[in-house]
Amino acid sequence: MSYQAPVKDMLFCMKELAALEQVAQMPGFEEAGLETAQAVLEECARFNEGVLAPLNWEGDKNPGSWERGEVKTAPGFKEAFRQFAEGGWQGLQHPAEFGGQGLPKTIGAACGEILNSANLSFALCPLLTDGAIEALLTAGTPEQQQTYIPRMITGEWTGTMNLTEPQAGSDLALVRTKAVPQGDGTYRISGQKIFITYGEHDMAKNIVHLVLARTPDAPEGVKGISLFIVPKFLVNPDGSLGKRNDVYCASIEHKLGIKASPTAVLVYGDDKGEVGPGAIGYLVGQENRGLEYMFIMMNAARFAVGVQGIAVSERAYQKAVQYAKERIQSRPVDGSANKAVPIIHHPDVRRMLMTMRATTEGCRAMALVAAAAYDAAHHHPDEQVRKQNQAFYEFMVPLVKGYSTEMSLEVTSLGVQVHGGMGFIEETGAAQYYRDAKILTIYEGTTAIQANDLVGRKTARDGGQTARAIAAQIEATEAELARRDSPAARAMLTRLKAAREAFLQVVGFVCEQVKGHPNAVFAGSVPYLMLAGNLMAGWQMARGLIAAEERLAQGQDEAFMRAKIATARFYAEHLLARVPGLRDAIVEGGESVTALPVEAF
């Protein structure tokens, strides 16, 4: 089997770190305890291992093709999507009133990881549809919700996010697409959008585009952007499909990775439909508040992209382990065998595999703990608890997105490296993960955009309060570690403490200097993100270490618990050990980043 979902580690995280049993006591989640989680994850694993994982490499080799505005997706995708939809997977986290299952994000995030490990290109379609559903749940009228959400949940229709234009990528203030009101409540949309994932495809009957555009009198910049629903086919009052709207897929991109996910150039208003010139669009919420609504989708999508980083890391790890166990090459350096052995016995191969494993487990734990905070922020009966959890979750989103995806570059690169020369041959499959992963640090906001968010909205805005509150929690974990006497706990304590202190120094630097020396602070924004993400993942590994030692003392699942402990110790000694160097670079190296004048480049 090419992929086996790490259900056991997910359940460990949910039980020991994300406190799923507490989530399951919140109103609305009464049925979402560990037993449900296990049943859902096992079913999810079965579907993805069996149906989607085998299509992954095939889709890379034979990606979708474009002809006269229509896109044929990769072999097997259409049928797989039918099964995905029938299995109810699109509705996992969405409200029961629209046909969803209303499960917590804690469970949904784990399922998302499995889906993305199995097939990153395929998974993007449901990921974007989730975002469209979220946006309509927040800002759509009841009628819009009734018209679009149930059919997206059943998988009859899918959703997209239309933000980017050639001149407007990270900077949405530059969006130029026009929306002209028609007096009947509708708008006519015209302009060009690029990089629209699943902007055109053959897996569903209709595509619900959510499009950022400007009305004629809108103010300049981001405060003049509105959000519109533009369905590929207009929807009749009875829900049946009507005329083809004026949105046309002019081409799809030739990409480094995620090749089986069609990335469309969409042209609006070129009179290529059945409605005359101008695509018919429906305003979502109020005019000029489009960016705000889009950020709802973006925030859900950012977290989901972080999970993609974990997912591709897990898949690359599994493939590397398999190869390292099979490939025989060279005698062991410790003289323990007199002939060539499987390369997993060589220390450097082990270092690579452990780096991959520890990183993936750390990021997974971080993401699931963040997801549980999201659940508590939305479902906990106590407002104060909701607020705290919301602040924690918001702090974690750029870290889950930024750190997990940046690390997925290192992990998938190591995955190729473990394979040696075979890794460079496309048919081996390891290179696909390396290529696929590279988009994750770019889309839904580059790492720099995540880091700006971390510095500005998440750290400086509250004067470092949330950051320091989290550091205090980490200190409590250190105290627990200090009460233990194992070598692993001691090693973890040393590195966790040093990392937490480095984090606090950087938080102090950011808060003190951001006004007076913004260039120096933002010069360190990505290193700060990497430092904080590393620490948060390491903290969860520390909590897992403590839990595993306790379970071990209770005689539970010895091999698994020992592996958690060994992996946590590796994380401390090899990943957390990077943190102090980052602190030095951020706090003392801010000036040298911008010292070279632009002309000197």
Added chain:
Amino acid sequence: MSYQAPVKDMLFCMKELAALEQVAQMPGFEEAGLETAQAVLEECARFNEGVLAPLNWEGDKNPGSWERGEVKTAPGFKEAFRQFAEGGWQGLQHPAEFGGQGLPKTIGAACGEILNSANLSFALCPLLTDGAIEALLTAGTPEQQQTYIPRMITGEWTGTMNLTEPQAGSDLALVRTKAVPQGDGTYRISGQKIFITYGEHDMAKNIVHLVLARTPDAPEGVKGISLFIVPKFLVNPDGSLGKRNDVYCASIEHKLGIKASPTAVLVYGDDKGEVGPGAIGYLVGQENRGLEYMFIMMNAARFAVGVQGIAVSERAYQKAVQYAKERIQSRPVDGSANKAVPIIHHPDVRRMLMTMRATTEGCRAMALVAAAAYDAAHHHPDEQVRKQNQAFYEFMVPLVKGYSTEMSLEVTSLGVQVHGGMGFIEETGAAQYYRDAKILTIYEGTTAIQANDLVGRKTARDGGQTARAIAAQIEATEAELARRDSPAARAMLTRLKAAREAFLQVVGFVCEQVKGHPNAVFAGSVPYLMLAGNLMAGWQMARGLIAAEERLAQGQDEAFMRAKIATARFYAEHLLARVPGLRDAIVEGGESVTALPVEAF
């Protein structure tokens, strides 16, 4: 222009760091001073910028094709190779008596960088031919030398290295290809070789394969491997081409990168030539000493692959700078403009570009200083000086190879990142460098193989003597820095000292523990390589900083010298700052690498 050779920085390195004027006083190099260097580099730049650089992306899109054993190279390659050969570029470093120009490696390495920046796939052909020439110069008979070397230098013929077999990659002990003596001094070779770069192509009339194989009575393992010349076409006594030999290209690989360089599967002895079954081969040197000779090629090739890492980094850097100056997006964080600006004004883009630049300059300086040591090791009149330089050079080879190529992964990844979403589109061209670079940490010995060499032969074997001697030289540079009073010198001093001390601790750890705890030491071998490479490159940046400050005081070339100083300071604060964390991981983290039992993966 898509690429401009960094001739000025190369000349700075040669003059201020690699002491080319001293090299030019050694016997045989009398004409190879700075003036010659400048003339050669400028001519080299002209040829590569004009002819080879424009073919790079085209070759990626339309790589060579295979049909019935023959390989057609990418569009333009054949004609470009003709010009390359006519320009005399293959003979740059080779002896005048065989038609070469006999220039120092110091100049040859810089030309190699330019060639590889222009077109990595193309450059592999001359790179391998250089290796074949080196091997024959060392171990070939005078007749073999006369037969093969001059025609390889003119570019009529090219050379290859045939090491790898499906079961024998890093572990050459597992080579199975057979060589049966025919009683007439020739051998019949049979077996399969894989991953043979330019093993078949249409750019030259003949291909000189250097092949590792076993004679019937050879001992097992690496001590039973011999080296053979197997020409694609036999060579008549008058030098004209004779019968087609029994070596057949069964296929070429579908690779992640360097697509325009055909990577051949070669079958020997399948009776596909005109000589009956078994390829006719000629023994090089003595039987069973093949690995030793091959290592001569390998060592030259390893250094050259390190230069490839620098080359692809430089090209990626130039592309990223160009995009960052043109792409307009978002207002500056310091409020210095009220509208969107070129992204090079954003601190994180600057951080990425500076990381790319500082790494590339540091690795280039390290490689050129190592090359000068090679020249002194071969040409200095004093034996003691030759020996010292040989030890220094040999210590540097795994660092030039390992560090420069590992860092090229980071640099080319940043190159994609600077381009944002456009970087993921293949037509942009940034992704090609990311794909191409990934082979560099693998071929000619993976980073782990380099690191084994560093730990075993280069550090432990002489009890750390060479390593400590280098550290003493670094300390002398620190003393020079301490006498200066600039902020840049102070910043450099702090980080260089910390890095040098960390290096010495690791060297002590390696020497003390390698016998008793080989697994713990080799678990840290790659981190040790990264630490040492980082330090050596940083040391050269420190020497460059001192030289630049002195030239600046003399009023020389202000903008250039200021840029050298700013880049060196960045290197210190952002790259050297990583070193202490590596020390911690190596010295304290050795056990946790192999703690997880194989069954737990």
